[in-house]
Each structure stands twice: as C-alpha cells, then as structure tokens.
Amino acid sequence: VASQAHLADMSHMKSVNPFLIVSAILVLHSQLLFALVFTTRYLDLFTSFISLYNTSMKLIYIACSYATVYLIYMKFKATYDGNHDTFRVEFLIVPVGGLSFLVNHDFSPLEILWTFSIYLESVAILPQLFMISKTGEAETITTHYLFFLGLYRALYLVNWIWRYYFEGFFDLIAVVAGVVQTVLYCDFFYLYVTKVLKGKKLSLPA
Numbered sequence: 001v002a003s004q005a006h007l008a009d010m011s012h013m014k015s016v017n018p019f020l021i022v023s024a025i026l027v028l029h030s031q032l033l034f035a036l037v038f039t040t041r042y043l044d045l046f047t048s049f050i051s052l053y054n055t056s057m058k059l060i061y062i063a064c065s066y067a068t069v070y071l072i073y074m075k076f077k078a079t080y081d082g083n084h085d086t087f088r089v090e091f092l093i094v095p096v097g098g099l100s101f102l103v104n105h106d107f108s109p110l111e112i113l114w115t116f117s118i119y120l121e122s123v124a125i126l127p128q129l130f131m132i133s134k135t136g137e138a139e140t141i142t143t144h145y146l147f148f149l150g151l152y153r154a155l156y157l158v159n160w161i162w163r164y165y166f167e168g169f170f171d172l173i174a175v176v177a178g179v180v181q182t183v184l185y186c187d188f189f190y191l192y193v194t195k196v197l198k199g200k201k202l203s204l205p206a
Helices: 002-016 028-046 052-075 090-102 109-123 126-135 140-167 172-184 186-194
Strands: none
Touching: 028 052, 028 090, 028 109, 028 126, 090 109, 109 172, 140 172, 140 186, 172 186
C-alpha cells in the first residue's frame, strides 16, 4: 500500500515541481484551482498529526502550488498567455461547492472542505486542457507535466483497489472523483503515447 501511494506522491511531486513548471506553458486558472485544492484539503495540519512524511508532503504540496501561481503570475508573467486562459472557473467552483455540501461523509466544516477539495481536484485540470484544445497544441515540457499529474491520480486508483482487496477500505467519494479525473486524461494519455513519446508535438481535438 505504502509503495503505491509513495509512487503516486513522487509522480505528483514531479508535476508540481516549480522548476519544471517555469519551463512549461501552464494555465494560471488551473494552478489557482490546485492551490485551492491543497489549501482546503490539508487544514487538518492544524488539528492532527499522522506522521512526519504525511505532514511534510502536505506542506510541500501547498508550498509548491502557491510557488507555481507566483511564478506564472509575477516572475514569469511575460510568458503567461492570458488571451487563451479564458476558462470560467466559477462554473467549476460553484457546482463543486454545492455538491460538497450535499454529498459528504460528515456535515462538519473540515469534512466539507476536504470533500470540496476532492471534487475540485477531479476537474481542476479542465482549464489547462481547454487551453490546449483552444490553441491546438502543447509544448513537450507541458505534456510531461500533464502526464505526471495524470499518472499521480492513476497510481492512487491502483492503491485504492489494493486497499479494498487486502484491507476492505473503500472511500466512494475519493474513488468516484479519482475515476472522473482519470477519465478526463484518457485522450491525453493516448496522444502522449502515440505522439509525444515518438517525438511529435501534441495537439488535442477541439
């Protein structure tokens, strides 16, 4: 169980690494959504302690997400393509917020915010995919970023299957959201394997 979760974490670390991100053409709206995801998910840092590894990874995720927003919006603003970053994020945040109030494990502030983060993460990549579809292509470094981000979620799905089989653990909210997020990456994974890995430039169908 730990090895699969750690592989997922390492894949995610590659995707949220600010040093990789400064070379990629990323969408500010998606990065803001991911920053909101980790902020609302890891509020339990103030209420509980699981392990040094767990705490460290949570802090790293939060720090990297805000560092990414800073790099895109401030330090490397000249390379930010605001003309194509036009996805209306309120169309994601409002429904996700409503759903987290209606479908959750426990009607408490921390639990609702955790549920909100799970739902939001499943669709947070849509502004990035929307921009690629709108421009018709993506730089290779951007596709690598998206690949590791999608791989992180796919590995967690494997981890959940493993835990259900050996431990009987099953979190319906996390699993359904994870499946939705992985499905959104399906076309991208196919194009990544058939084009990017063969040295071609990636483009998404409009």
